[in-house]
Amino acid sequence: MRTTLPLAVAFITGVVFVITFFLNEESAIVGGISKQLLDWLIIIGGFTLLLGVVSILRVSWQSVERRKEDWIYKLITILSVLVMAIPGLLPESWSSLFGRQEGSIYDWLFLNLQAPMMATMFATLAFYIASAAYRAFRARTAEATILLVTATLVMLWRVPMGEAFLNLFSEEIPGLINRYIMGGVNLAVQRGIIIGAALGAAAMSLRIILGIERTYMGKS
Amino acid sequence: MSGIEILQIWIIAFFTLALFSFLYKDNPFYRLAENIFAGLTTGYQVSLIWDTVIIQKLWDPMMGGQWWLFLPGLLGLMMFSRFSPKISWMSRVPLAVVMGITAGIFLTTQLHGFVLPQMQATMNTFVTAKGFADYFLASLIAVGVISTMIYFYFSHEHVGVLGVTAKLGIWFIMISFGAHFGYTVMGRVSLLIGRTQFLIEDWIGTFSYIL
Amino acid sequence: MTIWERFDNMDRRWVYLMVALAVIIPFLVPMKFDISITPEVQSFYDAVDNLPDSCTVMLVFDYYPSTAAECEPMAIVAAHHLFRKDCKIITLSNIPYGGPSMAETVTRAIAKEYDKKYGEDFVNLGFKYGPIAVLKGMGISIESIFPTDNSGTPLAELPMMDSVTNYEQVSFIFEIADNATADYWISIVNAGYGVPMGVGCTAVMAPKFYAFLGANQIVGLLGGMKGAAEYEILIGKPGTAYRGMDVQSMVHFVIIALVIIGNIGFFVTKRRNRKKSA
Known part of the structure; x- marks a missing residue:
């Protein structure tokens, strides 16, 4: 029961979508079944996201309760969750500050706190990539030299000042970089990776449908 | 500019600078901003999922007569059994639904959407080629695709012809990764530009109203 | 300690400062290079x-x-x-x-x-x-x-x-x-x-x-x-992307300069170490 039921469910749902791929999706039966199962996927997916939220709150609360190191920050996390979630959950009909529409607390917090903070978090990566390039980008081997030279050429090509610099040597260079490095060698490698990864994903999908791949179920 | 707008900009500037302060070293302002950010991001999801999924896709249709939707609802609730080791096995069923549907869609779309068109394009480049430059490019692509795939083919030892092709694959891959790095620099700098633009144009811009 | 060794041991925060300046300066002094269409x-x-x-x-x-x-x-x-x-x-x-x-x-x-x-x-x-x-x-x-x-x-x-x-x-x-x-x-x-x-x-x-x-x-x-x-x-x-290209140019050149300096330092140090061991 604990193993057979999930395996049977994965098999049936998987086979349904493999079959519907070859049939007319607009027909009542095929379309109806696909539509229902896709709704199921969205609903279960929504719950899994909420599971993640509960998990974060649980772990944070445990730290607060046991007064672990930095518990005060965990308390701030919990309070922030509540400050963002509660006004968003309350109905708009109570106040224009509630709900998720423009002008609500939820919207204000998103635009003025969450979005800029998320952008700042990622903006710091610019500093790290510069530092990493300075420390680790060394022409130690032939392969590393190829990587370094290509990176430098592409960096020059992608910015106007760099392009002007390349044009000093020949106005053909930017076009050649685009055609032979990006649209030639890079395209070929990406294509090789895409084909390989897609074959891998298809094989893994088949293993899941046939019940050979069971790691998603955890330990038995 | 109104007082509220100025306050708003200063709040954003405070958190922006607090997060940037980590570049110097870890400090309480950074930790404060980091945890507020984590909390707000989590809270954002709660309201969004509640409204767009639980209410719009589950509750409203159920109340509208689609009673059978209690099944995915129940399956969704079963995910929470993961918190109790005794009944955590129950979460396997909804997971199996997710895995089964995704696998069913992936099995066909990965082949139909990626493998076939990409293989077809590799061959078509020769068909549509006109002149030496095009044939050279088509050959470059064909050799690159094959050698890259052989490099990632680990089931046989890379010796002999396989070894030479794999070595060629490494060179191709290094060029592509170099190009990737060149692009990545641009991506990371773009994000920094956004924040700098805010600090210089918006935040420092408020000084003229305050002073 | 030679200048190259000093560069090699430079605190990462100096690199951060250089990047920060490369981002800020073009905002104050726009360069306006032509942008080609790919x-x-x-x-x-x-x-x-x-x-x-x-x-x-x-x-x-x-x-x-x-x-x-x-x-x-x-x-x-x-x-x-x-x-x-x-x-x-x-x-x-x-x-x-x-x-x-x-x-x-x-x-x-x-x-x-x-x-x-x-x-x-x-x-x-x-x-x-x-x-x-x-x-x-x-x-x-x-x-x-x-x-x-x-x-x-x-x-x-x-x-x-x-x-x-x-x-x-x-x-x-x-x-x-x-x-x-x-x-x-x-x-x-x-x-x-x-x-x-x-x-x-x-x-x-x-x-x-x-x-x-x-x-x-x-x-x-x-x-x-x-x-x-x-x-x-x-x-x-x-718009904003067009304006941002000046900054991109500057930061890209700073990073390329850092990579070149890093590599010169690497080769000079390597050569010196080889001479010492010989």
Whole structure:
């Protein structure tokens, strides 16, 4: 029961979508079944996201309760969750500050706190990539030299000042970089990776449908 | 500019600078901003999922007569059994639904959407080629695709012809990764530009109203 | 300690300071270099420009606020281009953070300039969880996946959606992404339903999409801020991406200079060590 039921469910749902791929999706039966199962996927997916939220709150609360190191920050996390979630959950009909529409607390917090903070978090990566390039980008081997030279050429090509610099040597260079490095060698490698990864994903999908791949179920 | 707008900009500037302060070293302002950010991001999801999924896709249709939707609802609730080791096995069923549907869609779309068109394009480049430059490019692509795939083919030892092709694959891959790095620099700098633009144009811009 | 060894042991914070200065200086002293148009952006522009007037286009906001600096200029310029052509715009997002809000802000602001009305000329479907289910499901019926728009109005009450049932009525999809959802749009929607697609993505993702461009799975590609800047120039509305290219130039040159200095130091030190050991 604990193993057979999930395996049977994965098999049936998987086979349904493999079959519907070859049939007319607009027909009542095929379309109806696909539509229902896709709704199921969205609903279960929504719950899994909420599971993640509960998990974060649980772990944070445990730290607060046991007064672990930095518990005060965990308390701030919990309070922030509540400050963002509660006004968003309350109905708009109570106040224009509630709900998720423009002008609500939820919207204000998103635009003025969450979005800029998320952008700042990622903006710091610019500093790290510069530092990493300075420390680790060394022409130690032939392969590393190829990587370094290509990176430098592409960096020059992608910015106007760099392009002007390349044009000093020949106005053909930017076009050649685009055609032979990006649209030639890079395209070929990406294509090789895409084909390989897609074959891998298809094989893994088949293993899941046939019940050979069971790691998603955890330990038995 | 109104007082509220100025306050708003200063709040954003405070958190922006607090997060940037980590570049110097870890400090309480950074930790404060980091945890507020984590909390707000989590809270954002709660309201969004509640409204767009639980209410719009589950509750409203159920109340509208689609009673059978209690099944995915129940399956969704079963995910929470993961918190109790005794009944955590129950979460396997909804997971199996997710895995089964995704696998069913992936099995066909990965082949139909990626493998076939990409293989077809590799061959078509020769068909549509006109002149030496095009044939050279088509050959470059064909050799690159094959050698890259052989490099990632680990089931046989890379010796002999396989070894030479794999070595060629490494060179191709290094060029592509170099190009990737060149692009990545641009991506990371773009994000920094956004924040700098805010600090210089918006935040420092408020000084003229305050002073 | 030689100057090269000093460079080698330089505190990383000096590197950070150099990057910070390279970002700030061009804001104060603009350089204004010419920006050339690459074939992939030109073909994107041509594809949108050749769409029949008043057709329906999906403008997909699949990026997080973290990459808005890179992706939002693409969304803004595309909205200008599409409204100018009187196209009907459907916006949606597969991103659980901010996608619908960003779609709302961008389209509403630009719609005002062209006197376009919500519900008649553009609709924001908002967000639903699970890109695979959403993309596959919209092939059957958009309304089954999005029973209401982002603000809760049933689709049946929006006149624009009367004539749109599924992908069959959509002439073009412009996917702006900073993550793998762009792959799903290509493998599920473009391959499965044949809707022409253009992709605007972060610079980090752009090299991968040359493979799709080469296979004609996408008609054009806007790669990062440079792609957005080129598109801004093509439609004659230089904006934040165009302005950002000065900073990009400066920072790229700083990084190239750092790499060169690092390598000279590496070779000088290596040579000296070899001499010592000999």
